[in-house]
């Protein structure tokens with residue numbers, strides 16, 4: 001007998017074909033059986049188009065249940081899914097397609113003409129379209145797939161290539177195996193206690209690990225259902241809380257929900273709210289607790305590793321902490337020299353090891369080697385672990401500011417700024433400075449109150465050593481963010497590069 005398809009078999013082990021997997025925005029329902037059959041039919045079409053084991057299927061499409069089935073269809077065809085953010089320009093798409101050499105490219109009808117050219121140029125065997133409403137040449141005339149058996153794939157085989165968002169350099173294609181994805185889903189189902197009785201609000205994009213793998217794979221594996229939204233809309237999400245039990249979101253979802261007058265009445269019936277992909281402001285955590293009674297459960301992960309740590313379900317969910325390593329995952333917090341673990345409470349770089357850690361960057365063996373020490377992957381995140389093994393993050397190593405030879409951790413200054421009355425949020429960056437190498441600059445978003453630079457400085461200065469104090473406070477209407485709500489500090493550094501001359 002041939003091998004099973006490792007990921008598909010593990011994800012569907014609890015699925016009841018007759019049970020509802022997805023509740024759609026238009027009131028439609030998709031059962032596990034219907035979803036699975038759609039994935040099979042897509043798999044057959046992909047294989048007819050030339051997708052062989054290990055072949056890549058690139059997608060740049062709007063979110064839809066069909067786009068989710070395309071992920072599974074690709075996996076069942078033995079291929080690797082390569083989802084791209086619809087916001088990428090044709091020039092960006094061209095560089096990904098040339099790098100990853102996909103067999104099939106699925107795009108939106110609006111971009112078909114441009115992408116036809118690009119596909120021909122890069123030797124893509126077939127180009128299909130898929131609209132946000134599920135129509136397109138991918139789903140047109142799908143043949144029944146009776147008797148189709150998913151292509152056998154083993155635990156170590158490639159299931160996906162996800163390009164990192166590239167906020168600190170060139171995007172790299174993280175190669176994720178069947179076991180990377182299945183082991184992470186297994187751990188999360190367990191620690192977050194998902195069962196078939198759950199209904200998860202899914203309003204995240206599906207070109208990123210959070211919506212594509214964390215939310216989808218956890219629901220599939222638990223046999224739970226989704227309230228599936230093509231985009232985040234606070235009204236729709238609050239309305240969905242009546243029937244749902246759980247939500248996964250990025251911090252901006254939670255701050256937007258807090259502005260919704262219906263949140264306080266709708267949320268208490270829910271079981272759990274989970275946040276990640278970017279830092280959750282302590283203020284958001286506390287405000288959400290006071291309005292809903294729920295302490296948001298924060299977890300930490302990245303494209304290359306899936307989820308790494310999570311607040312425990314029963315334990316304290318302390319604002320500003322991202323919890324403990326998941327089962328089978330180990331972390332270290334290592335000194336600047338990359339040699340020794342720092343003492344509890346001290347800041348170092350987070351290293352991670354476990355079945356969740358990716359195999360390397362596509363086509364970049366040297367880059368891969370630089371970021372691994374043996375089995376340990378160097379995340380590039382700075383953090384500290386307390387005596388109980390609970391991790392807090394203080395920022396990306398690349399955002400660390402070195403001013404006059406001293407390290408300034410932006411998070412420490414941001415926490416103080418955020419506590420100043422009239423400040424809604426802040427980002428602290430280092431920009432070139434003739435004397436200090438880098439000068440500390442605070443970019444502050446006010447909540448409408450009149451704020452002056454001198455007042456902000458006066459409020460935080462007593463709490464900070466001189467070298468950590470911002471040399472300038474700049475007021476902004478909002479902070480630049482990427483699709484997952486992460487503040488793009490590289491953009492801020494670029495905008496303010498000339499500040500000190």
Ligand code: AMP
Pocket residue numbers: 164165209275276277278279280298299300301302303304322379381393395396484
């Ligand atoms: P991505 O690969 O786009 O998922 O980005 C991963 C990065 O997001 C991590 O390396 C962290 O810097 C950041 N991140 C993820 N989760 C959290 C969290 N809960 N708190 C703070 N930063 C986070």
